Amino acid sequence: MSAAPQPLAPNRRHRPRNIHPHIANSRQGTQFHQLSVVSTPVERLSSSRPLPLWWHALIWLQRTSWLGCSLLAIAAFIVYAQTVYTQQLWGREYRKLAALQRQERQLTSTNALLKNHLATLSNTKDAGLVAPKPGNAIFLPAVPQRQLVPPPAHPTTAEPITSVPLGY
Amino acid sequence: MKQKLRTLDNRRSPKPIANARPPRFQNHLTKRLLLIWVIAILGGMGLAANLYRLQILEGAKLSKKAQQQQTTKLSPFVPRRPIADRNGNLLAIDRPVYTLYAHPNQFKKPPEVVAAKLAPILLQSSESLLGKFRQKKSGIRLANGIKEETADLITKLQTNGLELLPDYARFYPQGELVADIIGYVDGEHRGQAGIEYSQENVLKRAIQSVQVNRSGNGAFMPDKIPEGFLHADDLQLQLTVDTRLQRAARLALKKQMQESQASRGTVIVMDVRDGSLLALVAEPTYDPNQYSKFDISLFKNWALTDLYEPGSTFKPLNIAIALDSGAVKSDDTFNDSGQIQIGDRIIKNAEGGGQGTITIAQILQHSSNVGMVKIMRQVPPQVHYSWLEKMRLGSKTGIDLPFEALGQTKNAQEFTHSLIERATAAFGQGLAITPIHLAQLLAAIANGGKLVTPHVVRGLFDSQGQMYWQPPFSPSPPLFSAETTQKVLAMMEIVVNQGTGKTARIPGYRIGGKTGTSQKASLRGGYSQARIASFVGILPIESPRYLVLAVVDEPKGSVFGSTVAAPVVKSVMEALITIERIPPSANKKS
Known part of the structure; x- marks a missing residue:
């Protein structure tokens, strides 16, 4: 043997990532077995060793975590946008409130001013209005209280006599 | 295999790299490292120096600048509480006004352009504005009391160097109508008369x-606003006064004062059950919107600040004293x-002649001074004086308006030992009270004997009418x-039906009343020729509810309570009947 036997097994560094070390070892073992016993027929080792449940769970978590992560990121964006938007909204609504309050104020004072103006005008001779006096007021005498008429008692009309068939 | 093993061996014990590098290269590398280190240190030191400058040297200035840019002061309109009458009609309300300042050193446009733009808005000539701009570089007050609409126009000009400072102004939509009750507020928004003064704590x-942050686009960031910041209460101070009645009373009084050329007058309408005033008019008066243009003496309400000798309107009270103390009987x-001598003085009836033998009711009907002196002679002096004390003549009524005057009576010694003092007191002279005090005492006759406190404040109400x-x-x-x-009361009804108070009769209504014409005390002692005419009316007699008192000071011509004051009371009662919808008396035909 002039040359040292080259290991057939791939370098650990170049091992494909998706191959599990157990599988790789088993494959390596098989290859060494082929080397040492060339003449013996190849035996297929059962590779279907059941993996534990937690293993599956972890793999599932790894594959699905991006979804949760993305949802959280979106939620964070929404919350942030809301905080900014509500403040803008508050500012807008505050301005609206101030404008409405101002309108209300102007309306009330103008209304009061107008009332006073009309009342002052009505006192002038040209207005053609007269102050209300008891002489030109109409007082309606209170209507005498009507006597309570008791409601008719429960109708006591005799039940219509129906001919009850007594028998045939 | 050996080669491989050697390689592996070499890998296990590698020779130091430094030993492998040439010395020149090593030297070069050291220099480079040193250079980088120096640059990093210098950079760090530079950063530290800048940090020191920003945080320590200019820290205060910069933080102030940042705060100015990022924060704004949010001050919502929180007015002084409005005042309304018993029906909710506004009597006083706050409104925002602005004061305009100019800072010419901040003008981005020539002063001539700014002046030309401002002139039509401020209703001032651009020349006068330019003249003001030249006075100072900054802080020139151009106008004050600018209304919101005008302030909007100025804001729309978008001119740098103009500053509008908000302020509050009190507005009295009814003008002088209720000035005697409401009063006014001064330039610093503090009440100076009337309700504005006495109810300052309730109105203010x-x-x-609050300081709020502002985002880059100028929007408010309300995260630091305290809870309930915008929820100011909507309470308003409601009075017992009825504006319609107040207007009718003022109109009637003004008219009578013009006709009789009186110097002043007052009308008081009181609900005798609780002392609430439906109207309180004092003439002459002022416009609280322009108070500075009026004489300061008008700001007091003379119905409660000035004393007068009530004269014959006091007679019903003396009769009540005589009856209640058991000194006389009603029959x-x-x-x-016609006349009676008291010491060295002679007391006469106002109408002159005597009436002969008359009842107490007739004494009141004819307003006989002699008869009154004789009635009050039956009351022992100490008892008479104790009644005057019981009436609280020397104290205030406790009305909720400011500057009420104390009544004046003689002291006990003087009163009980002086025949003339007692005699003059019998017909309401020699003692001085305010018109509001007289109204309070006469209300006691109308309401069954209670001494109610006159008042104009009903309470604080919200916009839904709920009392707070x-x-x-x-x-x-x-x-x-x-x-x-x-x-x-029965005697007072006779006064109106058959006696001196006929001028106040209203067909269909049972009214009681009493006239009064008193002499005014002169400043030199004794009495002057000036008179005060007064009349008190109570209605309806079958179930007394309202008292109307009119006092007219120094009328000219026919100066009797029956001719000057009674017509005023009649007009006011007519208005009162229609406003309060008082039905005609059942057993009285017109």
Whole structure:
């Protein structure tokens, strides 16, 4: 043997990532077995060793975590946008409130001013209005209280006599 | 295999790299490292120096600048509480006004352009504005009391160097109508007269403003605003006054004062059950919107600040004293001889002649001074004086308006030992009270004998009409017995139906009343020729509810309560009947 036997097994560094070390070892073992016993027929080792449940769970978590992560990121964006938007909204609504309050104020004072103006005008001779006096007021005498008429008692009309068939 | 093993061996024990590098290269590398280190250190030091400058040297200035840019003061409009009458009609309300300042050193446009733009808005000539701009570089007050609409126009100009500072102004939509009750507020928004002064604590509200952050686009960031910041209460102070009645009373008084050329007058309308005033007019008056243009003496309400000798309007009270103290009976008779000598003085009837033997009711009907002196002679002096004390003549009524005057009477010694003092007191002279005090005492006759406290404040109400606060009312102590008041009321009805108060009759209504024409005390002592005419009316007699008192000071011509004051009371009662919808008396035909 002039040359040292080259290991057939791939370098650990170049091992494909998706191959599990157990599988790789088993494959390596098989290859060494082929080397040492060339003449013996190849035996297929059962590779279907059941993996534990937690293993599956972890793999599932790894594959699905991006979804949760993305949802959280979106939620964070929404919350942030809301905080900014509500403040803008508050500012807008505050301005609206101030404008409405101002309108209300102007309306009330103008209304009061107008009332006073009309009342002052009505006192002038040209207005053609007269102050209300008891002489030109109409007082309606209170209507005498009507006597309570008791409601008719429960109708006591005799039940219509129906001919009850007594028998045939 | 050996080669491989060697390689592996070499890998296990590698030779140091430094030993492998040439010395020149090593030297070069050291220099480079040193250079980088120096640059990093210098950079760090530079950063530290800048940090020191920003945080320590200019820290305060920069943080102030940043705060100015990022924050704004939010001060919502929190006005002084409005005042309304019993029907909710506004009597006083706050409105924002602005003061315009100019800072010419901040003008981005020539002053001529700014002046030309401002002139039509401020209704000032651009020349005068330019003249003001030249006075100072900054802080020139161009106008004050600018309304919101005008302020909007100025803001729309978008001119740098113009500053509008908000302020509050009190507005009285009814003008002079209720000035005697409401009063006014000064330039610093503090009440100076009337309700504005006496109810300052109820009307005033703390102006709350908060510092809020502002985002880059100028929008407010309300995260630091305290809870309930915008929820100012909507309470308003409601009075017992009825504006319609107040207007009718003022109109009637003004008209009568013009006709009789009187110097002043007052009308008081009181609900005798609780002392609430439906109208309180004092003439002459002022416009609280322009108070600075009026004489300062008008700001007091003379109906409660000035004393006068009530004269014959006091007679029903003296009769009530005589009846209640048991000194006389209602059917007693007295001889009215027309005049009576008391010491060295002679007391006469106002109408001159005597009425002969007359009843107490007739004494009141004819307003006989002699008859009154004779009635009050039956009351022992100490008892008479104790009644005057019971009436609280020397104290205030406790009305919720400011600057009320104390009544004046003689002291006990002087009163009980002087025949003339007692005699003059019998017909309402020699003692001085305010018109509001007289109204309070006469109300005791109308309401069955209680001494109610006159007042104009009803309470604090919200916009839904829900009461939130009511002023504490002092108890109403009994003064006369109900039986006595009934007797006196019956006598007062005769005065209106058959006596001196005929001018106040209203067909269909049972009204009681009493005229009064008193002499005014002169400044030199004694009495002057000036007179005060007064009349008090009570209606409806079958169930007394309202009292109307009119006092007219120094009328000219026919100066009697029956000719000057009674017509005013009649007009006011007519208005009162229609406003309060008082039905005609059942057993009285017109």
